[in-house]
Amino acid sequence: MARWEPNARGRLEDAALDLFTERGYDKTTIAEIAQRAGLTERTFFRHFTDKREVLFGGSAHLHDVLVGAVAGAPAGAPPLTVVASALEQVGTLFEERRSFARRRQAAIKANAELLERELVKLAGLAEALDAALRARGTAEGPASVAAETGIALFRAAFTSWIAADDAADLSEYIRAAFARLHALALASSPK
Amino acid sequence: MARWEPNARGRLEDAALDLFTERGYDKTTIAEIAQRAGLTERTFFRHFTDKREVLFGGSAHLHDVLVGAVAGAPAGAPPLTVVASALEQVGTLFEERRSFARRRQAAIKANAELLERELVKLAGLAEALDAALRARGTAEGPASVAAETGIALFRAAFTSWIAADDAADLSEYIRAAFARLHALALASSPK
DNA sequence: GTAGGCGATGTCAGTCTCTGACATCAAGAC
DNA sequence: GTCTTGATGTCAGAGACTGACATCGCCTAC
Structure with a gap:
């Protein structure tokens, strides 16, 4: 042995x-x-x-998957679509790990130092998303908006997924969050 | 004595x-x-x-001034206008303190722990702005967008102000940042 | 198949951050 | 003048983190 x-x-x-x-x-x-x-x-x-x-060792992996997914997206795709599908891809990493995620999130929520670190990690992911978008030609403004929006939706989806008790995958929650945003945007855009 | x-x-x-x-x-x-x-x-x-x-004792004061300024803004004013003028008000607190701010920012930039804390403080300010807007009746979506945007512009203005060597006040940089955003928004909005 | 390199771990000693418990002392209250 | 109070000092200790060096099994080269 x-x-x-x-x-x-x-x-x-x-x-x-x-x-x-x-x-x-x-x-x-x-x-x-x-x-x-x-x-x-x-x-x-x-x-x-x-x-x-x-508690944050996994975030390096998320980072890599995210960047890879953005880089591998079809050339013409609009930024927010790219971000959405990259995040959905990340979501599949969490399959079968909901109870682990729940326990981890409970621990983080209970401690200010851990919350602080989580904030930093999410900001890092947003920055990486931004950079990956710009690397494929997205302009500065749209890239940062798409990146920040994406992370915000990811966080919201993650929270719902953790709280829910259904059989749905995190990816589905992410897809739903982006769909909701899309509907809001359509409803509010001046025609 | x-x-x-x-x-x-x-x-x-x-x-x-x-x-x-x-x-x-x-x-x-x-x-x-x-x-x-x-x-x-x-x-x-x-x-x-x-x-x-x-290095962050002053942020409690910023917090209070910001919240007070938002609460005291004229009733009908649109969210982003309220945020802009609140931040300009905060900007005046920095008069005559540019060299202090510069040294402080240099120290923060040189250390990961300090950067982490700064990120948290800025997030806290954004949250406070959001809450203050909602307290005066701004709806959830617009409030959080205005708050986040405001903090982002504040950060950008602060960085430029620190780097510059002119006689301008931080408030002027903040005003300029919002003006630039306004121009961008007009230029891009579908008519 | 053995010598040595290498990588993961252990051991030890030490520095520094942060906390709790208790002591001190000046200024203002009465 | 005593008493209370608030800001500070003193002391002891836990626990996070680091550097230097030791150990030991596996792998490669010969």
Whole structure:
């Protein structure tokens, strides 16, 4: 057998979320997380720069998928359409993970430091979206509006999805959010 | 003479900005800041919840002025106009403080933790603007768009003002930013 | 098939942020 | 003049994070 159990990082993430759920973020020490994962405090900091980062490791992946999806969208597609389909693609990553997402979101909501970090991560995603759009030729104004709007809708969809108890995928919630925006835009645009 | 020199909080803020400028945020300890201010580390934490907060104490004041200005705007005024004039009012608070703002912004830009905190503060201002608009009857959608747009323009204006070397007030930069937005909107709106 | 390089982890010691409990002291209230 | 109060100081300690160095199994080169 291997010298070390595999997936140290994943074990740390699981242990951390469990402990945060059980007793809260600031009542949990890194030593405890590491111990539950069968590792050392020092090793925790080799995998995560920060105590908070243990809940945000996945965002790098989101980032990559998002940027890739925008880059791979058909050439002529309008910015908001590109953003919508990129976000739907991201949504599929969350299949079968609703209960995990729920627990994670509950932990974040309960702590100001974690909320702060989440805000930063979302801003980072918006910036990445913006840059990816501009890289495919979208002009500055439309790119930033589409990026910000997209992230705002993503957040709204995510919240509804977490709260809901149906069988729907996150992607469907995202699609619905964009549809609603589209309807609003049509209804309000001066003709 | 008084037992303690007056304005402990201000002295801490000054000492902190000086030290951050001289040697950087994370090469500066709180003990050093306190010592330069003629105080104790423990006292620092009575004035600021956080090491970072020493650079953001002013944002509570901005918050109040902003909310007050929105509440005091003429009843019929459209949301974006209200936001613009509230932000111009805030801009006047910065008169004669450009070099301070410049040093502060340089320190923030040089450190990820400080950038994170600034992002949070700006988001808080946007939220407050939104709430203040809704309190005077603005509908949800327009309120949040006006708030977010306003903060975005404020940030842009602030950056230009910091960078510029003219005699103009921050308020003038804010006015100009809104004028530019207005022109863009007219040019793009379908007739 | 063995020597050594390499990568993941452990150990240890230390710095710094942040907190709680309690002491001190001047200024104003009465 | 005593008493209360608010701002500060002192002390001790927990916990986040870092740097330096040790360990140990796997893999490659020879």
